[in-house]
Amino acid sequence: MAAILQMENITKSFGKQRALNHVNLTIQPGDIYGLIGRNGAGKTTILKTIVQLLYADQGTITLFGATYGKDYTKQLKRTGSVIETPVANDQLTAQQNLTYYCKIKGIVDKDAIDDALKFVGLTDTGKKKFKDFSLGMKQKLGLAIALLNKPDFLILDEPINGLDPIAIADFRNLLVKINQTQGMTILISSHILEELYQMATRFGIIDHGTIIKELTKDEFDAKSREYIKLQVDQPKLAATVLNKMGIEDFKVIDQHTLNIYDLSLDNAALVEMLVAASVSVTTIVREHINLENYFKTIVAENEVTPNA
């Protein structure tokens, strides 16, 4: 199946500051793609480049098969987006704002406004104007505006920033529902990683304007499975002991640490065997990698070997 979005070798600079550095990114139909990065890593720049609020200095972007000019702009009609903070007309209510955008987008379906308000849970805002909305309400209205034309591809920039925990959960459920019921592909940037983990199906990690890692949720889950962290003075000898015990699913991490992924292991028996083999055990503990830890590890590795 053809990709929804393909960014190849995208580079963008602001003056002497390089914001995007040869970015390659592919989003497949049905993905909820989580773009992860620190503040200033280039997340918003990528999203703005996709929707042509910024123009890349170099590289090509293909959206629904269109790469350049009018064709590309035409395909943007199939997208909906909320970039940076949600914007709308201050002096209009939620319903009036949606009416305004229906007129701009040429949407004549009379139910479109009520459907969108109902979908995001803004049916009871009455005559309250956008300028008086809470941040959560603004985010919801931004999403409603983006969803008005029933886009095939939704682009959201830090949509859960500033939301309270209940609003975050509501928002997450909303996005998952859109993805599952309408088959809408979603690109979402965030640095609230636990939330992103709960909704995304693929992740891209960006640092210093470069995508340094892309992986699916299944791939991440495989990496993040629970393990036994064993810290000893002689890891090579410890590995031999593990082999003798018939344990093969383990990995030597550094000069003191081994991660053992076979959780059927009897810890007490292992310690006994290691001590018998004159291996000094300093730590034996169960751990697992969450997305945040994984992100930190990948970014730290990138800091050490930026060109790797």
Add this chain to the structure above:
Amino acid sequence: MLNMARADTYRLFRSKGFYITQILMIIVATISILTSTIGIIGGGSDALSNFQAANQRVVWTGVQCVKAMSSETSALIYFILPLFIMTIGFEFSRQIYKNPLSSGMTRLNYFISKYVIFLLISACQVIFYYLFIFLAGGFKNGFGKITGHFLVKLLQTSSIQLLELSAIFAISTLVMYLFFSTITAVVTTILFPLIITVLVQIFTKQHWLKYFSFQNNVDSAYFTHCTSGQMSQLLLAGFGTIIVCLVLAFLSFRKRDL
């Protein structure tokens, strides 16, 4: 563009600012009609002062109201300015442009749509102004004799006035697109005509300057008798300013990082 026009009209009619502007304009015009006095902002030519003085000695019927008050039409700068802010200014100060531009509207289409809509709103404001003063004057002192010559003259006058007002707001548009600042655009709209008026009075030998004195040209459009050459230069200055400003504004906007 039609969709954008419908949307902007919808937004304008739901804005308090629009109604406040119209009410203020009605109040100012009503005061002028009730007191049969005309004022100008920022000074004007001797011809303009003479025209206004002469008009204060006659009864203001509907027709006479239109003639007399054509010489203070430059006040419309201040009654079109809020509409400019509501149509174009807020788009930039509140970054509302992001929604249409990120969902498939080309920058050219957006730029042209916004300007054409503003132009139509300006034209409506000029029509509303003349219609109101004609009716108000008419109800006060009778409507007067509407001749064919008067109607042609009114059409010519209002067309030139719309052109000159558009030239002023083309400069505002350029400033808006260059700086994305409503305040800078507002200050420019107010100061530019005043500065030119002052320059015309200082550099009396620079005759070309008067063609760029758009505010004065608005106020003197009814009674000034231009030769065809002078009219050509007036139109050239007006249209030239509009075209140059709009082209520059679009060029700065076309590839700008938003």
